[in-house]
Amino acid sequence: MRTFSTVALFARTQRGDPAFALRRMLLLEPLLKLKHVELAAPEFSKRFALTGADHGWLRRMFDHQVIDLIISTYAHQRFQISGGGPWLAFTIPQTRLKPEKWRGFLQDMSRIAIAVFERARADDTAAT
Helix, strand or coil: CCCCCEEEEEECCCCCEEEEEEEECCCCHHHHCCCCCCCCCHHHHHHEEEEECCHHHHHHHCCHHHHHHHHHHHCCCCCEEEEEECEEEEEECCCCCCHHHHHHHHHHHHHHHHHHHHHHHHHHHHHC
16 A cells, blocks of 8 residues: 655755754653754653754754744644755655645745745854
8 A cells, every 4th residue: 555645845045954854752752862952942842853963053943933833833734844955845744635735734834944944044144
């Protein structure tokens, strides 16, 4: 049996960003003591696993506004975010969204992508 996922990809034109992944925290994961990025939002960090090599960059990208967008959107869609280089990918694993749901999905994900890209652009500017 085939399984399908729903995916939305967004890209920015500036330099590439470090690779990362954000997903729902697995049930036993806190016991494994994996190296997740600690954010300034402890409740968010209890529910979501953010991983990537550049913890400082991820803390700057996932500020309170982005976290609030993710939490408010996550109530409507269960999704994962991954990124690297110029790309952001939003995935609803093992779910094929019906065509009438695509518009809302793309709107929700684009709000998060724009917020992350704005922070990345500001980070690029500050670094030069």
